[in-house]
Amino acid sequence: MSAPIPESTRTATAPSRTGGLRRFVAQPTGALSLTVLLVFVVTGVFGPLFVDRPGGLGSEILQAPSSAHWFGTDDLGQDVFAQVVWGTRVSLTVGAAASGLAILIGTALGLMGAYSRRADAWITTVTDLMLSLPLLPLMIIVTAVAGPSILTLTVVIGLFSWPEVTRLIRSNGMVVVAMPYIDGARALGAGGWRIVTREVLPAVVPLVVVSVLLTAARAVISEAGLSFLGLGDPDSWSWGRIMLNAQRSGVLSTAWWQTLFPSLAILLLVLAATVAGVRFNDSRDPRLKDR
Amino acid sequence: MNADEAALSVRALSVEFATREGPVRAVRDVALDVYAGRTLAILGESGSGKSVTALTIMGLLDSPPARVTSGSIMFEGADLVTATERTRMRVNGEGIAMVFQDALSALNPVYTVGNQISELLRVRRGLSRAAARAQAIELMERVRIPAAARRVDDYPHQFSGGMRQRIMIALAVALDPRVLIADEPTTALDVTVQAQIMELLTELRRENGMGLVLITHDLGVVAEVADDVTVMYSGRIVERGTVEELFQRPAHPYTRGLLRSMPRPDRQDDELWAIPGAPPSSLHAPGGCPFHPRCDAAVDRCRSDQPEFELIAAGRGSACHRSQEVFDGRA
Ligand SMILES: Nc1ncnc2c1ncn2[C@@H]1O[C@H](COP(=O)(O)OP(=O)(O)O)[C@@H](O)[C@H]1O
Numbered sequence: 308m309s310a311p312i313p314e315s316t317r318t319a320t321a322p323s324r325t326g327g328l329r330r331f332v333a334q335p336t337g338a339l340s341l342t343v344l345l346v347f348v349v350t351g352v353f354g355p356l357f358v359d360r361p362g363g364l365g366s367e368i369l370q371a372p373s374s375a376h377w378f379g380t381d382d383l384g385q386d387v388f389a390q391v392v393w394g395t396r397v398s399l400t401v402g403a404a405a406s407g408l409a410i411l412i413g414t415a416l417g418l419m420g421a422y423s424r425r426a427d428a429w430i431t432t433v434t435d436l437m438l439s440l441p442l443l444p445l446m447i448i449v450t451a452v453a454g455p456s457i458l459t460l461t462v463v464i465g466l467f468s469w470p471e472v473t474r475l476i477r478s479n480g481m482v483v484v485a486m487p488y489i490d491g492a493r494a495l496g497a498g499g500w501r502i503v504t505r506e507v508l509p510a511v512v513p514l515v516v517v518s519v520l521l522t523a524a525r526a527v528i529s530e531a532g533l534s535f536l537g538l539g540d541p542d543s544w545s546w547g548r549i550m551l552n553a554q555r556s557g558v559l560s561t562a563w564w565q566t567l568f569p570s571l572a573i574l575l576l577v578l579a580a581t582v583a584g585v586r587f588n589d590s591r592d593p594r595l596k597d598r
Numbered sequence: 599m600n601a602d603e604a605a606l607s608v609r610a611l612s613v614e615f616a617t618r619e620g621p622v623r624a625v626r627d628v629a630l631d632v633y634a635g636r637t638l639a640i641l642g643e644s645g646s647g648k649s650v651t652a653l654t655i656m657g658l659l660d661s662p663p664a665r666v667t668s669g670s671i672m673f674e675g676a677d678l679v680t681a682t683e684r685t686r687m688r689v690n691g692e693g694i695a696m697v698f699q700d701a702l703s704a705l706n707p708v709y710t711v712g713n714q715i716s717e718l719l720r721v722r723r724g725l726s727r728a729a730a731r732a733q734a735i736e737l738m739e740r741v742r743i744p745a746a747a748r749r750v751d752d753y754p755h756q757f758s759g760g761m762r763q764r765i766m767i768a769l770a771v772a773l774d775p776r777v778l779i780a781d782e783p784t785t786a787l788d789v790t791v792q793a794q795i796m797e798l799l800t801e802l803r804r805e806n807g808m809g810l811v812l813i814t815h816d817l818g819v820v821a822e823v824a825d826d827v828t829v830m831y832s833g834r835i836v837e838r839g840t841v842e843e844l845f846q847r848p849a850h851p852y853t854r855g856l857l858r859s860m861p862r863p864d865r866q867d868d869e870l871w872a873i874p875g876a877p878p879s880s881l882h883a884p885g886g887c888p889f890h891p892r893c894d895a896a897v898d899r900c901r902s903d904q905p906e907f908e909l910i911a912a913g914r915g916s917a918c919h920r921s922q923e924v925f926d927g928r929a
């Protein structure tokens with residue numbers, strides 16, 4: 308019998324849950340982008356409770372921004388601030404839902420491609436094909452055929468946004484699949500499903516978080532683009548529709564406030580989501596510990 | 599089942615890798631019998647095909663590039679070469695388990711060791727969370743990890759190399775396999791820890807009645823723990839026998855060379871003797887006997903004819919044109 312020999316151990320700090328968030332906001336970019344995102348979410352969720360739904364005809368048409376109308380008014384006398392607030396809800400909903408759909412499809416296909424050579428052959432082909440297609444015209448056609456609505460927008464944007472996610476998850480998943488501990492798991496009888504869900508997925512989860520943010524940012528842009536082209540939901544406000552109205556009523560060049568504020572909203576949201584995504588990535592990277 | 603029957607029986611196994619420079623025949627015509635309660639050592643220099651043999655038995659080689667071109671791996675009445683994925687998943691862990699050389703990379707860094715052991719028990723044995731955890735601690739105690747109850751929640755990188763190897767052994771024996779394959783389990787460890795790990799493996803083999811396959815390039819380890827020895831060279835088996843017989847009376851010039859190069863306390867050589875030359879690459883193996891460029895007994899036909907593996911005495915076999923002469927001490 309061999310006696311238990313105490314061997315030296317390194318006391319490393321185990322990963323903690325709250326430490327991640329603290330590291331994330333430790334940098335001004337992290338704190339700032341998170342704040343901006345939170346402001347948008349709060350505006351989207353609670354804003355419409357405090358701001359009347361824009362509608363009808365007002366007497367004060369095409370007013371420049373003032374204390375009464377912070378973002379000015381349009382050619383029907385409606386308050387642009389109210390439109391932006393109500394639009395926030397739709398833009399965020401479509402962005403989040405479409406991104407969720409894209410992440411679901413993209414992660415599933417990416418993991419399949421990373422693990423199974425056979426599946427990978429066609430997943431890579433389809434992904435490359437999708438990435439090479441001109442997406443905007445395709446989205447326009449599909450949306451037009453399916454009939455514009457929030458649901459259509461969400462599904463169309465989601466179905467066209469997964470290839471980037473697939474590519475990211477697949478390439479990183481392949482690195483994990485090649486790790487010796489995957490062979491260790493297979494030597495103990497783990498099958499494909501267990502390996503993918505227990506060994507590979509947890510390793511790519513941080514990337515999934517990053518892609519959620521980046522895909523949502525892209526989805527918001529797509530949503531605004533389609534709405535601006537008149538393919539948005541005609542019954543609800545969105546940032547794209549505000550700009551479309553300005554264009555339709557021919558005030559695009561004069562009533563600058565009608566396009567500036569929705570554009571600013573898009574820009575801010577996309578910027579914040581992108582910065583947050585990059586920052587999240589950095590805060591997870593042990594090589595950049597002190598950043 | 600007959601007690602004399604091998605728990606694991608490999609026959610005529612050949613494995614090829616497709617590479618850019620052409621097919622690499624890593625393992626050729628290998629036969630092994632693993633018996634319950636016995637230790638079979640597979641001895642050979644680096645690159646002789648030991649790991650490829652083990653990984654093929656476990657079904658861990660990716661195909662492509664690897665391909666089993668012939669042979670069978672019989673375990674509990676099933677041929678693992680042609681077995682379904684389902685059979686494979688049941689056999690791995692429960693029937694045959696494997697301990698790798700490098701435990702740090704073979705354990706998942708993101709889960710605690712307790713989590714990895716109890717997950718296995720929950721999935722394969724249907725244990726509850728609490729029962730699995732208790733049994734994980736028990737297993738860790740069995741492989742003699744100090745303060746197991748406390749260390750169960752540590753991550754692999756928090757353990758030393760020897761302790762990590764013990765954890766991998768705990769995982770490997772968790773489902774009480776009939777055969778345990780250990781591929782150079784102590785190469786990465788320092789000498790005192792090596793001895794402890796070998797002792798642990800031998801003890802588990804005895805207690806569980808497992809067949810142990812010990813892959814090594816270390817003759818000293820073979821002498822100490824093995825019952826049977828199979829010597830591999832350039833992807834082939836060159837000699838086989840029980841450890842006593844083979845050490846007493848080698849029947850292959852390669853084995854004889856290995857024994858001669860072994861450091862011995864009773865001899866006061868200043869310098870260790872070594873077999874001259876280097877093992878051939880599997881891509882450009884020489885014709886005839888693959889060992890002939892390095893062999894001190896080579897004759898003309900060794901350069902042209904490949905020697906067959908033949909029995910020379912009960913339980914003894916060798917692949918050499920002059921095996922009988924070597925065996926009798928005449929060459
Ligand atoms: N993935 C691979 N691709 C090509 N050749 C391989 C591969 N893995 C192993 N080999 C070849 O198989 C031979 C045997 O390797 P291995 O079984 O690892 O030797 P060892 O006896 O040191 O464990 C080596 O010569 C190597 O060139």
Ligand code: SF4
Pocket residue numbers: 850851852887888889890891893894895896897900905917918919920921
């Ligand atoms: S066959 Fe010839 S070269 Fe090969 S080991 Fe025997 S004597 Fe040496």
Ligand SMILES: [Mg+2]
Pocket residue numbers: 645648649650781782
């Ligand atoms: Mg090896």
